[in-house]
Amino acid sequence: MSTGQRLLKIEPGRDRAETVLMKGADTETEARIPRHNPFLITCFKYQLLVFNLVFVIAGTALLCVTTLAHYAFADYVRYMEDELWPILSLCYFVGAAIFLTGAIGCGAGWCETYKVTITYCALMTLLFLLTSAAASAIIAFEAVGKAEWRVERFMLKSMDRVQSGRIIMDAVQVQLQCCGAKGYMDWFKTPFHTIRNESELDIPGSCCLNATRNFSFTQPDDSCGYELDTEAKAIDSIYTEGCGPKVARFIRENLKGLGAVGIIVIVLEILGFTCGCCFLHQLRRKRKEREMMEQYERLLQY
Numbered sequence: 043m044s045t046g047q048r049l050l051k052i053e054p055g056r057d058r059a060e061t062v063l064m065k066g067a068d069t070e071t072e073a074r075i076p077r078h079n080p081f082l083i084t085c086f087k088y089q090l091l092v093f094n095l096v097f098v099i100a101g102t103a104l105l106c107v108t109t110l111a112h113y114a115f116a117d118y119v120r121y122m123e124d125e126l127w128p129i130l131s132l133c134y135f136v137g138a139a140i141f142l143t144g145a146i147g148c149g150a151g152w153c154e155t156y157k158v159t160i161t162y163c164a165l166m167t168l169l170f171l172l173t174s175a176a177a178s179a180i181i182a183f184e185a186v187g188k189a190e191w192r193v194e195r196f197m198l199k200s201m202d203r204v205q206s207g208r209i210i211m212d213a214v215q216v217q218l219q220c221c222g223a224k225g226y227m228d229w230f231k232t233p234f235h236t237i238r239n240e241s242e243l244d245i246p247g248s249c250c251l252n253a254t255r256n257f258s259f260t261q262p263d264d265s266c267g268y269e270l271d272t273e274a275k276a277i278d279s280i281y282t283e284g285c286g287p288k289v290a291r292f293i294r295e296n297l298k299g300l301g302a303v304g305i306i307v308i309v310l311e312i313l314g315f316t317c318g319c320c321f322l323h324q325l326r327r328k329r330k331e332r333e334m335m336e337q338y339e340r341l342l343q344y
Contacts (some may be wrong), residue, residue, distance in 0.1 A: 085152045086321035093314050100310055104303050108133040113294045132176045133300055139169050140307060147314065148280030151321070159322045166315045173311060177304035180297050194286035197223035201232045208234075209259070210291055211285075212248040216257055216293070217222030219284035221249035226276055228284070231281065243271050249280040261332075 057104045112130055148157040200210045201223065215221055222228035228244050246265030248257050257263070270276045 062102040083324045090151035094144040097144030104137035156325045161210045163318045170311045188289035193289045194223040215248040216253050217289045221281045224284040226282045
């Protein structure tokens with residue numbers, strides 16, 4: 043060993059040589075090199091792979107639930123287009139982002155790439171904010187209670203339009219077995235009676251008890267709804283419950299499914315971010331350890 047060179051002791055268990063020569067090293071000083079833990083890296087790697095596989099499935103599930111809700115709301119979205127479309131669009135975007143982030147997380151875990159893992163953690167943070175916004179919008183929509191009021195207001199306007207409004211109301215009344223916005227008597231305040239010009243107490247045939255089987259949209263038969271001057275006669279002939287509460291209830295029940303999926307996804311995002319940060323910490327230590335070893339080896343060449 044030449045003058046000025048000392049033997050630098052390196053802790054055992056390394057995949058490189060246990061000792062290296064370093065010029066000018068103090069004989070009483072041992073190098074303190076930050077070490078990664080191969081066992082922890084392996085554990086976090088497979089945790090990240092399994093977790094993000096679940097995350098990909100969760101993103102797919104959110105997209106499927108949103109699509110089902112979209113088709114379920116197709117007949118009713120006109121009642122609350124301003125409120126429902128932003129929520130559904132945000133859920134579509136979040137579902138796609140979850141799927142993409144999960145795929146990136148799988149790549150980060152498999153390749154053990156430092157930069158990809160940083161990208162994954164950053165995307166997970168952004169995704170958490172988006173999912174929280176979507177879940178908050180759904181919860182706020184249910185809590186404020188605007189659904190029923192908006193539906194009833196739109197229906198009352200539709201009932202005043204004898205032709206175009208009649209088509210909309212007939213479809214809703216047959217499907218949900220209801221009548222009017224708040225109740226069957228709403229029809230008494232509309233121009234519907236001008237079709238027959240005989241009574242102001244007529245109700246469309248789509249409100250009739252047998253409408254789901256016998257009502258025709260092209261040639262509607264309204265005879266069962268004529269002259270409903272007493273509540274007893276109405277109960278025997280038609281559905282008396284209003285459609286507004288039923289439509290609002292239907293929308294809220296479907297939004298609950300979206301909200302439940304959103305909460306599950308938020309929990310998964312928190313776990314994924316934590317796992318990703320732990321994995322990133324070990325990769326950083328591994329990279330720093332490698333860089334320091336390469337620096338020491340370059341010193342030996344002088």
